[in-house]
Amino acid sequence: MPKISNKGQQMPESPIRKLVPYAEGAKKRGTKVYHLNIGQPDIKTPEVALEAVKNFDIKVLEYSHSAGFESYRTKLSNYYKSHGLPVNTEDIIITTGGSEALLFALGSTLDQGDEVIIPEPFYANYNGFATASGVTVVPVMSGIETGFALPPIEAFEKLITPKTKAILICNPGNPTGYLYSKEEIEKLAEIVKKHDLFLIADEVYREFAYDGLKHYSVLNIPGLEQHAIMIDSVSKRYSMCGARIGCVVSKNKEFMATAMKFAQARLSPPTYAQVASEAALDTPQSYFDEVITEYKDRRDTLVEEMNKIEGVTIATPKGAFYCIAKLPVKNADDFAQWLLEEYNFNGETVMVAPAAGFYSTPGVGLDEVRIAYVLKKEDLIKSVQILKEALKVYPNN
Incomplete structure (x- = not known):
């Protein structure tokens, strides 16, 4: 057998x-x-997204550009800018869900046997994505007694080896619901700059912050442009889990060119779901x-x-x-x-x-x-x- x-x-x-x-x-x-x-x-799901699909009149269900519709990426760029993030159209690749964006990020930044440090507990599929990519997860423990706050930077420093290529966080966190503060994100920024690592931030829950707290993105940090990679998705923001549309965002041109090769290998993200996702950006506040x-x-x-x-x-x-x-x-x-x-x-x-x-x-x-x-x-x-x-x-x- x-x-x-x-x-x-x-x-x-x-x-x-x-x-x-x-x-x-x-x-x-x-x-x-x-x-x-x-x-x-x-x-x-926002009605504007569902109506867009119902009214999408086409004769051929074609491939889209491997990076996704330019109109969608441009509109998404404007959305990010309205939230204080300096993201241009060329900084975005549309993916088949946030899951594919994470696979593109890991595949573009880590080789077989390389290590990624992740505060745990973390989104369970990070283990699966790492296994699929031949990457070793190195956990740094956070605890329920602190509400799963960022572990001390010293704990990260102890884990960094020549094989360490990235730190991956989820902000706000799945499964913990923890929202990293500006100070915590800045601490991570300092350590990835010091050790020349990538900082991959899964920010698919960025809209969901409570008690007057503000979400602080890795893309908000000046000087981190070559290190920061953001993962995003429409699944939770618009209650569109079945659309399977996400994106990977970075100012690092070499990383984006590499991720684009992965995007070309899978041809294109789904057309109808992009139509719905682009329309969803018109959802009122x-x-x-x-x-x-x-x-x-x-x-x-x-x-x-x-x-x-x-x-x-x-x-x-x-x-x-x-x-x-x-x-x-x-x-x-x-x-x-x-x-x-x-x-x-x-x-x-x-x-x-x-x-x-x-x-x-x-x-x-x-x-x-x-x-x-x-x-x-x-x-x-x-x-x-x-x-x-x-x-x-x-x-x-």
């Missing part, structure tokens, strides 16, 4: 999606499942104001309810729509599976994402889960009630 590649065998399962068969089984048994496991917003207000309300509700459960520790997120909760269980993977396979409370249960998959350090995060507060308040309250009751009877505490 032919042998599967070592790389394929090493590809990690998604902690977000690996429990799907158990959720499907629960639903077939008639159990209602509240999905707290995945960042799929229930917010409506009122849409975002309402969305931010809604998510902040959901966050406050979730944190308040979770804090009522004995033995639970939760870090209050400052952005995005995720948080990490430490539960009074030995193994959150087993607990999450048990919730779907064996438990229900009045015919209902919840699906969470075990947090160990958001770390690359073995044995860390075993008692933690990631919760996405993408459900309406009433459902969040029900979900936390189910968790509370489940923890009372879970047999493996």
Whole structure:
């Protein structure tokens, strides 16, 4: 029998999606499942984006330019400039989701065996992207006791080797919801300049900042033009996860020319999704104001309810729509599976994402889960009630 590649065998399962068969089984048994496991917003996609697709009158569904529609990139450039980011049309390559943008970034900056430092816990697919690219993830630990703030710069310095080529952050963070301060971003800027590294910032949740806090981009830092690479996406901003449109942005011309070769190899991003994404840029500010207000309300509700459960520790997120909760269980993977396979409370249960998959350090995060507060308040309250009751009877505490 032919042998599967070592790389394929090493590809990690998604902690977000690996429990799907158990959720499907629960639903077939008639159990209602509240999905707290995945960042799929229930917010409506802007009507202007949907109408653009409906009204797109073409005779041939052609390839687009490998970098994406010029009209879209120009409009996106104006969007960034309106948010204080000095981004020109030529600084943008449209990608098939933020995922492809990350693959382009890793493929253009790191060789086989090179190292990228990432504060953990981090978006689980960074492990998969690194494996696919032949890159080694070097984690630097952040903790729930600090709300997952940036680890001390000394911790980064200790990890830098001749193979280190980049630092990767998610800001605001998935799975933590932590929003890096201007001072923290400036500290990272200093270290990448000192050691001549790339600073790759996944900023797909940049619109989601709470409590009067402001998102500070790596592109806001003067003198970092040759180091900074920004990853962005329409998925969360416009509740358009299925569009699979993102972009990679940088002022570094050599990097962009290299990323363009990857873009040419996959031909072009999807046409209809670009039409929707370009139109989405006309979404009024009122849409975002309402969305931010809604998510902040959901966050406050979730944190308040979770804090009522004995033995639970939760870090209050400052952005995005995720948080990490430490539960009074030995193994959150087993607990999450048990919730779907064996438990229900009045015919209902919840699906969470075990947090160990958001770390690359073995044995860390075993008692933690990631919760996405993408459900309406009433459902969040029900979900936390189910968790509370489940923890009372879970047999493996």
